[in-house]
Amino acid sequence: MSAETFVKGKTIELRKKHIGPSCKIFFSHDPIKIVKAKGQYMYDEKGRRYLDCINNVAHVGHCHPDVVKAGAQQMExxxxxxxxLHDNLVLYAQRLQATLPDKLSVCYFVNSGSEANDLALRLAWQYSGHKDVITLENAYHGHVSSLIAISPYKFIQLSDTEQIQSVHVAPSPDVYRGKYRADHPDPASAYADEVKDMIHRVHEKGGKIAAFIAESLQSCGGQVIPPPGYFQQVAQHVRQAGGVFIADEVQVGFGRVGTHFWAFQLQGEDFVPDIVTMGKPIGNGHPMSCVVTTKEVAESFMASGIEYFNTFGGNPVSCAIGMAVLDVLEKEDLQGNALRVGRYLTGLLEEQKEKHPLVGDIRCQGLFAGVELVKDRLKLTPATAEAQEVIYRLKEQCILLSADGPHRNVLKLKPPMCFTKEDADLLVGKLDHILTELEEALGLKFHNALSVENESSKRKPTDENGRQHLGGLAHGGGSSQEDPQIAKRIRS
Amino acid sequence: MSAETFVKGKTIELRKKHIGPSCKIFFSHDPIKIVKAKGQYMYDEKGRRYLDCINNVAHVGHCHPDVVKAGAQQMExxxxxxxxLHDNLVLYAQRLQATLPDKLSVCYFVNSGSEANDLALRLAWQYSGHKDVITLENAYHGHVSSLIAISPYKFIQLSDTEQIQSVHVAPSPDVYRGKYRADHPDPASAYADEVKDMIHRVHEKGGKIAAFIAESLQSCGGQVIPPPGYFQQVAQHVRQAGGVFIADEVQVGFGRVGTHFWAFQLQGEDFVPDIVTMGKPIGNGHPMSCVVTTKEVAESFMASGIEYFNTFGGNPVSCAIGMAVLDVLEKEDLQGNALRVGRYLTGLLEEQKEKHPLVGDIRCQGLFAGVELVKDRLKLTPATAEAQEVIYRLKEQCILLSADGPHRNVLKLKPPMCFTKEDADLLVGKLDHILTELEEALGLKFHNALSVENESSKRKPTDENGRQHLGGLAHGGGSSQEDPQIAKRIRS
Structure with missing residues (x-):
């Protein structure tokens, strides 16, 4: 099949007809048609090359030949x-186990991060005999119904917010915008104490804690890096209540953080979760995923008498691909690259923070980075529209980035792990230019920061790039929700 | 990587150490190590060839070169x-749509049958604004928590059977063993009326029906073929109550039934479900799946304001593979083959029923077939241990078959669609021989049928092949649950 069958307009028309409208597209006003990709680059139907700064699934680089070869050979x-019985299954389980603390020795192979997190809940429910789950503010753990229920990122959008009684939302351990900030003497303990208090309240109402679940670094929730020591304390409180600690590594695992293979390891050598879930990068795009847990949890699940069968999970092709991804990570020292390029990128972004009042916070850990844009560094007024504007302007310059977090004002970087210092230079150079223009338009300067309240801090159902504010205007789309004053400044 | 890295014993040892013990293996007393497969054949590490009569996932034949090629090329x-935007996504959606009634025009691509059925429930809940779900006795719809809740096949096994209040179990429309049988003048209406009455009872308790879900032909539930007209009447009752009809084609779709592409079409041209879920055979083993629904249901889901994003679902590789599967089905006329070989197989199995008192019922539709073994044709006493014995003895003769259903006494045939008449001859020839031996051991003859009550009709947590009765003995495994009298007869 040729790379392109239809002209772009026809593809869009057929997509509107045959694909669920809830499946959003990037840049819906002018979506991109990608026909091929290699390394950290994607190419549209006209041959235009895009630098991919968002695709953490193409972990070792798009279409890595070693991964393709491993998959194709096993498929044959x-x-x-x-x-x-198949050796790939046990070999791969061994390989994964070797990256983890000894205690985490039993694997369940599934097809997606959602399947992994759902199974983690089932394991926790069975092991603890309890039902209540503690999740974090702004968390996203997947799209199946049990996970929407523990994903405030999703369920706060529902009109008839019917939060399940056994789900409890703890404050996000966000030391920039959260309840306890960088100036707090011990934010880790303060946030963990919030969980402890929550457990008491659950107990008072007759509930019993099955699990605490958190991404090791919150991604969709705004690229939040919890203070070290937080997980240890939470785990202690949760285990004391008979529950387990589930570390969701679906977005952030497999060396991305540079210093460690797993992001939960950033909390300290002494922290071992009871269950770890993996996903996106695990197969470089191949649909596969894994849950790893302790022997005790696995045996308790077994004791329920219910078989667990996953049709595609752990098939020889998925395992061959998973092993190839691990091989490439090692061979090309991509964790080392994430550390080196991540540090370089952090330096560049910190300079941007010095220079641009719009940059409120820089949160980097290897090739996981968040740039939080604010219109007022004291009030932390989210620069939502500006973040969307940055995304759209970068796209016009062939750089793919996204904005996320509860206010959609956090630029989210999670590129393929082969991202280079030159890529970082290119990205930050363009970002610098766009921020300069935006600040000029807004009249934003240091010591003279405008205190423009954003029209709404609540996320609205809109396109993937949240383009309900400035975007429509700057690109001629028009929007009834825009603030004419801001729009005027931006256009000028 | 070579086809075999470890000796079999080492593979078993590593599996015990690193793979969740709830993930059962076929023939756990002496599992098979498969290293390659082609068409309807699988090969173990010693080169022994097995005829695969159970793998409905390898739909167009194991490792079909056209499918492998399509996947490998797109992966590159x-x-x-x-x-x-990508053309594979819309092309494939168009292709799938062309196999379905016009009304079913909107696709959501996901990774597994479980993800598909969970999404179907989310669509139904949102569209109807209701919560209650009607499912069938013995139904199995997947492994995520929302589906365990609507799968009596699974949840009756749980020790603390805590059935969710909004889930209602209607009688299986099984005209052999069910409430209304072949001698009933109108079993379709009788079973549909059961659903109607159930809806009334739900309403009386203040519930509201969101959906009725059923496999178009019940597979794990015992290869049950509902009487034609049943779905139409159920759909009418369910829609009148504001709910939708979900047809689960995960096991039985894609031409397997021979006469039609979808098994729900066996009910008659006038039947159109509101949601159809697909899975297993769709990608010949590649992890992919799809939900298709109407524009109305899709728009209502959209109106919830919640985006649906599935990381791997509908990626260009999955779509390329899905298209290749449809191409092979057409090019090799595999639906026609299913019809022809299915009819031939039915004839052979009907002869077995004439000859063997153990064969209580034959249910065939294309290459979907069930052979229900009973020890007494009047009392329908399930021949559970005998069914397991058949499976084990066939395995020793390199034929792979499984037994399922609530009593695990239904031999389940769902081979790759390239299964031939010669394969059918081989299978039924061996089956004939084994049944003859078993009946001699049991002293079972026509007009002199023994009325041996089976020790338990309830499924127990045991190995995939349910080997808790005769099996252990005949193979030296030993079992505390065996009936010594039967065992003695079998051994003699």
Whole structure:
């Protein structure tokens, strides 16, 4: 099949007809048609090259030849379910186990991060015999119904917010915008104490804690890095209540943080979760995922008497691909690259923070980075529209980035792990230019920061790039929700 | 990587150490190590060839070269998410739509049958604004928590059977063993009326029906073929109550039934479900799946304001593979083959029923077939242990079959669609021989049928092949649950 069958307009028309409208597209006013990709680059139907700064799934680089080869060779030989013995399954489980603390030794292979987190809940419910789950503010853990229920990022958008009684939302350990900030003497303990208090309140109402679940670094929730020591304390409180600690590494695992293979390891050597879930980068795009837990949790799940069968999970092709990803990570020292390029990128972004009043906070850990834009550094007024504007202008310059977080004002960087210092230079150079223009338009200067309240801090159903504010205007789309004053400044 | 890295014993040892013990293996007393497969054949590490009569995932034949090629080529070019435009996505959606009634025009691509059925529930809940779900006795719809809740096949096994209040179990429309049988003048209406009455009872308790969900042919539930007209009447009752009809085609779709592409079409041309879910065979083993629904249901889901994003769902590789599967089905006329070989197989199995008192019922539709074994044709006493014995003895003769249903006494045939008449001859020839031996051991003859009550009709947590009765003995495994009298007869 050729790379392009239809002209772009026809593709858009067919997509509108046949694909669920809830499946959003990037840059809906002028979506991109990508026909091929290699390394950290994607190419549209006209051959235009985009620098991919958002795709953490293409972990070792788009279409890495070693991964493609491993998948193709195994597809030719055998692809069947795990009810037969196969060496790939056990070899891969061994390889994964070797990256983890010894205690985490039992794997369940599934097809997606959502399947992994749902199974983690089932394991926790069965092991603890309890039902209540503590999740974090702004958390996103997947799209199946059990996970929407523990994902405030999703369920706060529902009109008839019917939060399940056994789900409890603890404050996000965000030391920039959260309840306890960088100036607090011990934010880790303060946030952990919030969880402890929550457990008491749950107990008072007759509930029993099955699990605390958190991404090791909150991604969709705004690229939040919890203060070290927080997880240890939370785990202690949760275990004391008979529950387990689930570390969701779906977005952030596999060396991305540079210093460690798993992001939960940033909390300290003494922290071991009871369950770890993996996903996105695990197969470089191949649909696969894994849950790893302790022997005790696995045996308790077994004791329920219910078999767990996953048709595609752990098939020889997925395992071959998973092993190839681990091989490439090692061979090309991509964790080392994430550390080196991540540090370089952090330096560049810190300079941007010095220079631009719009940059409120820089949160970097390897090739996981967040740039939080604010219109007022004291009030932390989210620069939502400006973040969207940055995204759209970068796209016009062939750089793919996204903005996320509860206010959609955090520029989210999670590029393929082969991202280079030159890529970082290119990105930050363009960002610098765009921020300068935006600040000029807004009249934003240091010591003279405008205190413009954003029209709404609540996320609205809109396109993937949240383009309900400035975006429509600057691109001729028009929007009834824009603030004419800001728009005028931006256009000028 | 070579086809075998470890000796079999080492593979078993590593599996025990690193793979969740709830993930069962076929023939746990002596599992098979499969290293390659082609068409309807699988090969173990010693080169022994097995005829695969159970793998409905390897739909167009294991490792079909056209499917492998399509996947490998697209993996080399691009594998990314559906937030970018891509022609494979819309082309494949068009192709799938062309196999369905016009009304079913909107697709959501996901990674597994479980993800598909969970999304179907979310669509139904949102569209109807209701919560209650009607499911069938013995139904299995997937492994995520929302689906365990609507899968009696699974949840009856839980020790603390805590059935969710909004889930209602209607009688299985099984005209052999169910409430209304072949001698009933109108079993379709009788079973549909059961659903109608159930809806009334739900309403009386203040509930509201969101959906009725059923496999178009119940597979794990015992290869049950509902009487034609049943779905139409159920759909009418459910829609009148404001709910939708979900047809689960995960196990039985894509031409398997021979006469039609979708098994729900067996009910009659006038039947159109509101939601159809697909899975297993869709990608010949590649992890992919789809939900198709109407524009109305899709728009109502959109109106919730919540985006649906599935990281891997609908990626260009999955779509390329899905298209290749449809191409092979057409090019090799595999639906026609299912019809022809299915009819031939039905004939052979009907002869077995004439000959063997153990064969209580034959239910065939294309290459979907069930052979229900009973020890007494009047009392329908399930021949559970005998069914397990058949499975084990066939395995020793290199034929792979499984037994399922609530009593695990239904031999379940769902081979790759390239299954031939010669394969059918081989299978039924061996089956004939085994049944003859078993009946001799049991002293079972026509007009002199023994009325041996089975020790338990309830499924127990045991190995995938349910080997808690005769099996252990005949293979030296030993079992505390065996009936010594039967065992003695079998051994003699």
């Amino acid at each position: 030989l055998l692809n069947t379910n795990s009810r037969f | 070019l691009l594998n990314t998410n559906s937030r970018f």
